[in-house]
Amino acid sequence: MSENSLSRRRAIALAGAGVAGVAGAAAVGSAVVREAAGHDRSPSASSGAVEFTGAHQAGIVTPAQDRLHFVAFDVITKDRDQLAGLLEEWTAAAARMTAGHDAGAIGAVAGVPEAPPDDTGEAIGLPPSGLTLTIGFGPSLFRDATGKDRFGLAARRPAALAPLPLFTGDALESSLSDGDICIQACANDPQVAVHAIRNLARIGMGVVSVRWSQLGFGRTSSTTEGQATPRNLFGFKDGTANLKAEETALLRDHLWVQPGDGPDWMTGGSYMVTRKIRMSIETWDRSSLAEQEQIIGRRKGTGAPLTGQKEFDEIDLTAVGPDGEQVIPSTSHVRLAHPDTNAGARILRRGYNFVDGSDGLGRLNAGLFFIAYQRDPRTGFIPVQRSLSQRDDMNEYVRHVSSALFACPPGVRGNGDHWGTGLFGA
Amino acid sequence: MRTTKIIALTAAGLLGGTLAACGGDDGGTGQGDSTGSITVKATDTSCEVDRNTVDAGTSVFSVTNSGSKVTEFYVYAAGDRVMGEVENIAPGLSRQLHVELPAGAYQATCKPGMIGKGIRTALTVSGSSAPLTDDAKVAAATDSYQRYVRSQTGALLDKTEEFVTAVKAGDVQKAKSLYPVARTYWERIEPVAEVFGDLDPRIDGREEVTEEGMTFGGFHRIEKDLWTTGDVSGDAAIADQLLADVKEIVTKANAEKLSPLQLANGAKGLLDEVASGKITGEEDRYSHTDLWDFNANVEGSKAAIAALRPVLSERDPALVKTLDTEFANVDAELAKYRDGDGWKLHDELTEAQLKGLSDAINALAEPISKVAAVVAQK
Numbered sequence: 001m002s003e004n005s006l007s008r009r010r011a012i013a014l015a016g017a018g019v020a021g022v023a024g025a026a027a028v029g030s031a032v033v034r035e036a037a038g039h040d041r042s043p044s045a046s047s048g049a050v051e052f053t054g055a056h057q058a059g060i061v062t063p064a065q066d067r068l069h070f071v072a073f074d075v076i077t078k079d080r081d082q083l084a085g086l087l088e089e090w091t092a093a094a095a096r097m098t099a100g101h102d103a104g105a106i107g108a109v110a111g112v113p114e115a116p117p118d119d120t121g122e123a124i125g126l127p128p129s130g131l132t133l134t135i136g137f138g139p140s141l142f143r144d145a146t147g148k149d150r151f152g153l154a155a156r157r158p159a160a161l162a163p164l165p166l167f168t169g170d171a172l173e174s175s176l177s178d179g180d181i182c183i184q185a186c187a188n189d190p191q192v193a194v195h196a197i198r199n200l201a202r203i204g205m206g207v208v209s210v211r212w213s214q215l216g217f218g219r220t221s222s223t224t225e226g227q228a229t230p231r232n233l234f235g236f237k238d239g240t241a242n243l244k245a246e247e248t249a250l251l252r253d254h255l256w257v258q259p260g261d262g263p264d265w266m267t268g269g270s271y272m273v274t275r276k277i278r279m280s281i282e283t284w285d286r287s288s289l290a291e292q293e294q295i296i297g298r299r300k301g302t303g304a305p306l307t308g309q310k311e312f313d314e315i316d317l318t319a320v321g322p323d324g325e326q327v328i329p330s331t332s333h334v335r336l337a338h339p340d341t342n343a344g345a346r347i348l349r350r351g352y353n354f355v356d357g358s359d360g361l362g363r364l365n366a367g368l369f370f371i372a373y374q375r376d377p378r379t380g381f382i383p384v385q386r387s388l389s390q391r392d393d394m395n396e397y398v399r400h401v402s403s404a405l406f407a408c409p410p411g412v413r414g415n416g417d418h419w420g421t422g423l424f425g426a
Numbered sequence: 427m428r429t430t431k432i433i434a435l436t437a438a439g440l441l442g443g444t445l446a447a448c449g450g451d452d453g454g455t456g457q458g459d460s461t462g463s464i465t466v467k468a469t470d471t472s473c474e475v476d477r478n479t480v481d482a483g484t485s486v487f488s489v490t491n492s493g494s495k496v497t498e499f500y501v502y503a504a505g506d507r508v509m510g511e512v513e514n515i516a517p518g519l520s521r522q523l524h525v526e527l528p529a530g531a532y533q534a535t536c537k538p539g540m541i542g543k544g545i546r547t548a549l550t551v552s553g554s555s556a557p558l559t560d561d562a563k564v565a566a567a568t569d570s571y572q573r574y575v576r577s578q579t580g581a582l583l584d585k586t587e588e589f590v591t592a593v594k595a596g597d598v599q600k601a602k603s604l605y606p607v608a609r610t611y612w613e614r615i616e617p618v619a620e621v622f623g624d625l626d627p628r629i630d631g632r633e634e635v636t637e638e639g640m641t642f643g644g645f646h647r648i649e650k651d652l653w654t655t656g657d658v659s660g661d662a663a664i665a666d667q668l669l670a671d672v673k674e675i676v677t678k679a680n681a682e683k684l685s686p687l688q689l690a691n692g693a694k695g696l697l698d699e700v701a702s703g704k705i706t707g708e709e710d711r712y713s714h715t716d717l718w719d720f721n722a723n724v725e726g727s728k729a730a731i732a733a734l735r736p737v738l739s740e741r742d743p744a745l746v747k748t749l750d751t752e753f754a755n756v757d758a759e760l761a762k763y764r765d766g767d768g769w770k771l772h773d774e775l776t777e778a779q780l781k782g783l784s785d786a787i788n789a790l791a792e793p794i795s796k797v798a799a800v801v802a803q804k
Contacts, residue, residue, distance in 0.1 A: 076785050114687065115799030206752065206789025209781070 046188040049128035052098040054411040055268055056256065059132030060348065060373050061245035063224045065186040068216030068352040068369065069193040070274065071201065072179025072404060073208035075141060080151040080424070086207045087420030090135075090183075090200055091412055094419075100128035103199035120202070122195050129189040133196055135419050136272050136406025139163050141180040156423060158262035160271055160376045161407045167389035169400070176276060176402035179211045184272070184371065186350075190217065212402070214276065216352025216369045223350060229303060229311065232368055233279055233353050234397075236296050237303030240311055241338075243348040254346040254375055257410075261376065265422030268410030270373040273347075273381040276354070276402035279367035284397045295393045297334030305334065317341075331393045337384055347372040347380045367398065377405060462486070463522065466534065468515070469493040473536030473545035482529045482553025487512075489536070490520040495767065498537040500544065501525050505750060507732035508574050513581040513611075514540070527551045539767035540610075541721075543757070563736040564801070567686045571733035575615050579676040582611035586672045590665040593648055593658050602652050606710075606718035606768065609645060612672075613722035616699065617692025617730065618679045625675045629668065632708070644668055646710075653712035686734060690798035693730035696723040697791040705784050707772040717760070717769035720783070724756055727794070734801060742800045745793060752790035759786040 046066075050058050077083055093103045102108050104118025111117055142157035144150055163178075183200060187193040194215070201210055220232045221239030225246050232238040243250055252258065257266045284292070293300055303311035307319045307327050317335055319327040328335045339346055350373065355366040374380030389395065409422050463486040467474040470493035489499040489512060500511040501523070509532065510525030529551050537544035585608035592601040612619070612630065619626045627635060629644045636642040643664045651658045658665075684692065703709040704720040731738070731749060738746050759782055763770040775783075 076789075112799050112802065114690075114802040116795045202792070205792045206785075209785040209788075 047127035047129055049099050050130055050132050052095045052133075052412065053414055053417075055413075056270070057132075057134045057408055057411045058098070059134035059184055059186050060255070060270055060350070060408070061223055061251065062130075062132050062186070063227055063245070064219040064221055064350055065130045065132070065188045065193075066217065066219055067187050067190040067193050068219075069185045069190070069197045069213065070216065070369065070371075071183050071185075071197050071213040072138070072211045073181045073183075073201075073204065074211045075150070075180040075207065076209045077207045078150070082207055083151060084420045084424045086204055087135075087424070088418040089203055091418035091420075093200060093203055094133040094196075095412075097123075097196050097199065098128065098131045098133060100126075100131075103196075103203070120195065120199055122198075123192055126189055126192055126195075129187040129192040131185065131187040131192050131196055133200075134184040134186075134272075134408060136182045136184075136408040137161075137423065138179050138181065138404060138406050140178060153423065156263050156265060158266050158407055160257075160262055160378060161405065162378075164273070164377065164403055164405050165382065165386075167385050167400070169389055169395055170403065171399050171401055172403050173401050176212045178404050179406075181208060182272070182274070182404065182406045190215070214354060214369050214402075215356075216354050218353040220351045220353055220368060221349040223348065232351075233281065233355075233366055234284055234292070234296070236292075236298060236300055237311065238351075238368075239349050240298070240303055241315075243346055250346060251348075254380070255348050255373055257375055265409060265425070266407055269408050270348075270375065271377050271380070272406045272408050273370075273372045273374070273377055274402070274404045274406075275370040275400050277368045277370055278365070278399045278401050280397045280399070281364045281366055287397075294329055295332060295397075297328045297332035329393070331391050333388070333392050333394045336387045336392050342383045342387055343379070345380055345383050347374045347384065373408070463488045464534075466490070466499060466536065467492065468497045468499065468536040468538065470495050470538045471545075473534070473547060475534045475547040475549070478548055479550045479552065480527070482527060482551050484524060484526045485551075487523040487525070487534070488520060489515060489523065491515045491517055493517060493538050495539045498540050498544075499523060500533075500535040500537070501527065501549070502533045502535055502546075503530060503732075503735075505732050505735045505746070506728060507570065507735050508577070508729060510573070511577045513577055514584055529553045540607075541767050542761075542764070563740065564686050567689060567733045567737060568683050571689050571730060572683055574729045574733065575618055575682070576680050578611045578615045579679050582608065582615070583672060583676050585611060586669055589648075590669045593652075593665040594662050596659060598652055598656050598658065601648070601658065602713070605645070605649060605652065605713060606715035609715075610718055610722040612645075613696075613699075613719045614726035614729065615679060616723070616726065617688065617695055618682055618684060619675055620695070621682060621684075621688075622675055622678050625671055625678075629671050629675065632711075644671070646712075649710065649712050686737065686801045687798055689730045689734055690801045693727040693734075693797060694791065694794045696727040696730070697787055697794060699723050700787050701784065701791065704772075705780055705787070710772065714771035714773045715769070716772040717763055721760055721769065724753070724760070728753055731794070731797065734797065738797065738800060741803065745796060745800060748793045749790070749797075752786075752793060756783075756786045756790050759783055 050062055052058060075083055097103055102119035106118045108117045108119040108121035108124055139157065139161050141150065142153050142161070183197065185193040185196040187196070197213065219230050221242050222229050223242065223245055225244050229237040229240050243255055245251070255270055257269045257271075259267050261267070289300060293306065297315075298305055304313055305315040305328065307316040308314070315328060315334060315338065317328055317338065317340060321327050335341055349371070351368050351370040353366070354369045355364060357365055359365045372381050409419070412418060464480065465476040466487050466489040468489055468491045487499065487501070491497045494517050496517065497515045498511060498513050499515065499521075501509045503509050509527060510523050512521045512523045515521050532549040532551060533546045534549045535544040535546045585604060589601060589604040589608045592604055616626070619629070630646065631642075631644055632646050633642050633650070641664075645668065647664055648658060648661055648668070651661055700720050700723045704716045704723065707714065707716050709719050710716045735746065763775065763779070
């Protein structure tokens with residue numbers, strides 16, 4: 001094997017001695033140092049590597065990267081061992097790619113000329129770019145629509161992984177919803193994220209089939225205190241009150257599955273809800289600034305609540321204006337989504353804007369690809385969305401077209417461990 | 427009326443030539459009258475072979491079709507490698523197949539209606555034989571595939587003649603029924619056809635790939651006229667040109683020897699044809715007979731892999747096992763859309779059904795893309 005095949009950026013990768021041995025073995029849990037300070041969960045630069053292994057999967061509290069390629073698969077094999085084998089193969093490829101290496105052990109250009117390369121090559125020369133790959137398992141992996149236990153896993157399905165209820169106003173397209181397995185690829189370079197999903201889908205052919213996928217840009221949430229709050233396509237700051245990586249106690253209570261919550265294989269994991277929310281961009285743009293701020297419950301410029309001056313000022317849900325009306329309207333988004341309105345429900349949002357070109361009427365086909373992680377959707381997303389779907393004034397401008405729920409297991413711990421170990425293990 | 431053709435095959439120049447199977451259709455019309463020949467009675471529902479053990483060496487099969495459908499007769503080795511075959515045996519006819527069979531297990535197979543896995547009878551060939559060397563197996567692949575090509579080109583020529591005759595006679599119904607059948611033989615051997623530059627696009631080009639200054643002709647031009655206006659009265663010259671082109675390519679294809687690497691790439695290329703042209707319904711956009719082409723491409727891919735099988739079995743048995751599994755999976759998926767002796771039309775399939783077919787092709791094409799490197803390795 002030539003050195004060229006070891007990494008996309010030799011100049012960085014070969015800075016560490018013994019790299020060849022580690023990468024050549026494509027060992028899980030031996031991600032290579034790519035940047036001077038890049039060997040932890042908070043890459044110093046947007047181009048660095050994020051550690052693949054750990055107690056929790058990367059890509060959840062990892063500082064939200066700028067780009068997303070999300071994919072949901074149907075499992076098409078009936079063979080349990082084949083599926084478990086794919087999860088192991090995927091894990092090795094994911095460990096390589098998140099470290100900035102090629103998907104396969106040989107590489108994009110180091111193989112024999114007669115063989116198709118085991119990496120597709122579009123990421124040659126690109127740094128790791130903060131790539132994280134996060135896997136989740138959908139309810140349909142455990143039992144099919146007829147109730148059949150597909151892979152002898154039905155007894156391992158957590159109670160929390162029940163299909164989401166239908167919410168008021170849902171306009172879900174089944175071909176864009178659900179899935180047996182999902183992989184969320186986030187990176188600071190869209191080409192790196194697309195490269196990862198493309199190669200994983202290729203490795204999975206014959207075992208899984210792509211059901212739907214979604215590209216996203218411009219993170220719409222910050223997941224650490226160091227990140228500025230970004231804006232969604234309504235032009236508002238989104239995720240000011242999000243759960244943040246530094247809030248250890250809150251993460252324990254609201255984000256990570258705790259021992260005793262359900263089956264052991266999910267302890268340290270989290271449940272992911274995705275919703276593709278199409279925005280009526282053109283009509284929103286014609287609404288007045290005052291109406292927009294009333295709908296959201298925050299100022300468009302600063303992101304401050306209508307009861308405050310600065311973005312992070314506490315919201316006063318009880319404040320009443322000179323006119324005797326509530327300052328934060330009862331049907332505003334910020335009130336209906338607030339923990340105080342939902343028995344303390346907190347979720348970690350990690351969504352992305354999407355623009356899928358235009359529709360046949362020339363309207364921007366755009367909106368929010370909402371992603372939320374939580375300890376249990378029954379006390380997280382579900383009550384919040386019930387509250388929103390029934391009363392939120394924003395519903396006039398949004399339509400939920402896709403929905404999915406996945407159980408994301410804890411992180412891969414090191415050699416011999418893989419994405420399917422807990423689920424398929426003894 | 428079928429023209430008599432004599433395909434003379436020799437094993438000359440072949441390493442380990444004593445083991446090279448040699449098959450040919452002698453065009454005879456007797457009733458299995460050769461001394462010591464094996465009699466095969468084929469009907470629409472049965473295939474009686476009068477013995478199931480033979481000695482190593484040349485065997486002669488006399489096949490009589492007393493059914494109502496056109497049939498084919500094959501002798502398959504493991505993995506459906508064709509040792510010899512006779513195509514296009516019309517009802518009431520008898521034909522002979524000479525085939526050299528080394529010791530081993532085979533299946534004598536009739537295919538009434540020329541479709542599906544056929545009706546199979548186990549055939550054991552006993553006797554001593556020296557094992558092939560690795561190089562000989564590689565060389566044998568070329569000869570094995572050439573036999574396959576020759577069996578297909580004969581039927582291609584016959585069916586194209588019938589099709590052209592029907593077009594020129596203005597018999598639209600008959601021409602429509604012959605269109606997918608003639609194309610079956612064409613689609614099976616496309617890897618060879620593509621070797622000959624302009625001929626492939628002239629015979630099989632679609633309207634949008636017709637170059638400036640050239641006339642849109644070939645199968646797809648006639649397809650368009652048959653299915654859109656139903657008027658082929660102006661197509662005589664195009665039909666004549668199609669037949670002339672097919673004759674030319676048949677002559678060239680019969681003489682062509684594809685290298686094992688070309689076979690490997692051809693097997694993959696045929697699946698790429700399926701994935702890009704047939705799944706989408708682009709190939710036969712007027713007739714919607716894409717599943718005929720789909721099946722023929724898969725059969726052609728299978729034949730190329732079968733020719734390489736002895737090499738692959740030795741070098742990468744796990745890959746052979748995977749390919750067997752995935753070919754069977756494609757066949758099972760396709761079988762859902764059988765309609766009599768033919769296939770459902772492309773526009774009768776739902777998106778979900780087409781996706782099922784696409785998944786099966788992808789599952790097969792990924793491992794097939796690894797064959798070339800195995801063949802090339804030293």
